[in-house]
Amino acid sequence: MEDEGKSRALALIAGCEDPDKLKRMAANARRLGEAEIERAASLRLYTVLPSADPGTLEHDVWRSIHALEGALKDERGRTTLLGRTRQKIARDGERRTVADLVRGKPSDGFRMLMDRGMVDHTFEAVALRHQALFDDEVVARLRAAGADGRP
Structure with a gap:
């Protein structure tokens, strides 16, 4: 993935509050071999999942x-x-x-x-x-x- 596309994806992940979207982003990144994006989406998911x-x-x-x-x-x-x-x-x-x-x-x-x-x-x-x-x-x-x- 080009740097601009990766930067956009990481910015989208950073502001996302929707667990389902984050799961899809992580799965798509895994499928595409984009480890950095997969990790960012997963870490953001762990932050938005708790109800506290x-x-x-x-x-x-x-x-x-x-x-x-x-x-x-x-x-x-x-x-x-x-x-x-x-x-x-x-x-x-x-x-x-x-x-x-x-x-x-x-x-x-x-x-x-x-x-x-x-x-x-x-x-x-x-x-x-x-x-x-x-x-x-x-x-x-x-x-x-x-x-x-x-x-």
């Missing part, structure tokens, strides 16, 4: 869940929901779920997001962006692990 207000812990948690489910779908070729994580959120809420999961050893999902350059979509990054909501133990553990909280 942007900037909130809840929004960031669901953005992370959608990103990991998208990565799993790409890897496995079929939709894979994070059933246990979704159940834990329904039972304990987003804050407690994140705190409990970042206290444990790094998960396969964490590594998958890191390998795909989506560090800002990890629960660790979410916890550091919203560190005022977490106890000192969680924040100290993340800092000791070398996390800096920047996307």
Whole structure:
């Protein structure tokens, strides 16, 4: 794709709020071998899917869940929901779920997001962006692990 067309596509993606359009754009870009456009459409999709207000812990948690489910779908070729994580959120809420999961050893999902350059979509990054909501133990553990909280 020529640079002008790519720039137009990326600008359209950046302003798009429609999940169905973003899914179509990502699928079309994948079909055409346009990895940069596919990635941009997918990342934008993960941002517009959550129903919570942007900037909130809840929004960031669901953005992370959608990103990991998208990565799993790409890897496995079929939709894979994070059933246990979704159940834990329904039972304990987003804050407690994140705190409990970042206290444990790094998960396969964490590594998958890191390998795909989506560090800002990890629960660790979410916890550091919203560190005022977490106890000192969680924040100290993340800092000791070398996390800096920047996307």
